[in-house]
Amino acid sequence: MRRGDVGPAGGLLSAKMRTYGFIVSFLAIPLALYVVFVISPYIQAFYISLTNWKGISANPRYIGFENFGRLLDDEVFWAAVRHHGLLLLAMPLITIAIALFFSFLLNLGGGTGGGRLTGVWGARFYRVVYFFPQVLAVAVVGVLFQAIYRPDGTGVLNGLLAAVGLGPVGWLTDTGLALWAIMAVVVWQSVGFYVVLFSAGMSAIPRDVFEAAALDGAGRFRLFFSITLPLIWDTIQVGWVYLGIAAFDCFALVQVLSVDRGGPDNATTVLPLEIWRTAFTFSKFGYASAMGVALFFLTITFAALSLRVTRRERIEF
Incomplete structure (x- = not known):
């Protein structure tokens, strides 16, 4: 096999990479939206629960539990x-x-x-x-x-x-x-x-x-x-x-x-x-x-x- 030729294993791996890339390209935007609009608010809520935030001040005071x-x-x-x-x-x-x-x-x-x-x-x-x-x-x-x-x-x-x-x-x-x-x-x-x-x-x-x-x-x-x-x-x-x-x-x-x-x-x-x-x-x-x-x-x-x-x-x- 000459240098540069792709064997059966290499071709299969390349096909899998293309398939995974295709799937990731479709999932990336929905996953990013889910993280921004679902996961992120949950994380913020956990943090805010440890403060005395009144909804106005930019720097709420941390009060623990x-x-x-x-x-x-x-x-x-x-x-x-x-x-x-x-x-x-x-x-x-x-x-x-x-x-x-x-x-x-x-x-x-x-x-x-x-x-x-x-x-x-x-x-x-x-x-x-x-x-x-x-x-x-x-x-x-x-x-x-x-x-x-x-x-x-x-x-x-x-x-x-x-x-x-x-x-x-x-x-x-x-x-x-x-x-x-x-x-x-x-x-x-x-x-x-x-x-x-x-x-x-x-x-x-x-x-x-x-x-x-x-x-x-x-x-x-x-x-x-x-x-x-x-x-x-x-x-x-x-x-x-x-x-x-x-x-x-x-x-x-x-x-x-x-x-x-x-x-x-x-x-x-x-x-x-x-x-x-x-x-x-x-x-x-x-x-x-x-x-x-x-x-x-x-x-x-x-x-x-x-x-x-x-x-x-x-x-x-």
Whole structure:
């Protein structure tokens, strides 16, 4: 081989380098944007949480972990954490249970038609109906449910209660009921997305599996719990994590629906709302950043624990 000739190994290496260069050229700009607009703000938030920055001065004073020490004695902060705990327990369970029920009906609830398992009549139409709340802006949903939850007789729910002789209910003014009322709105808006998600998971399961079980005498209960649920468990796991992260948010709906932004008497406050209020109402950006850091670690911890606890052996089909 003369000098300058490229052998098979050299040609293969050159092709790989060109391929990697092509991939890097496409990833470089998105990665740079992600670092600038996502990673960088996180790093800045960690630094600001260690200062007493008021949002104005160019050189905030470093105070170490003083802001985090204040969080331990902040009753409003712990009230928000308790509300997130309730949301984490109830909201994913309710949303996933309803979405699984609807998804099963839309895909397998119609019984055997033409020798094959089918969904209920009008399944395609119902998918659109269930998904429709998902396309509405959160602010629109909040204004809509303000009219529904209005505490006097002009509210939709209280108007219906008045029609059957029951007194008005303070859906958003009762400290024991307000958070549940807002949670119901979150569930109502979220169910449609998870119906579509779980329907996609069920559609990926070969119909022969269900038909064989049906021929063996398995009813709908057995089809759901013994076949459907194990085979779409990975999809449910993803949905659970998404809903848990959503439970750490809820800022927009609480902002729009709650009385006095997190009221009454801090009965509906959540950490994103407290971060916003502390920063932009009281100009305590250092303390608000400490809350943000706490929220970051709560979210990461939840996601890691959820993936660990719900992990199962993958079933191939």
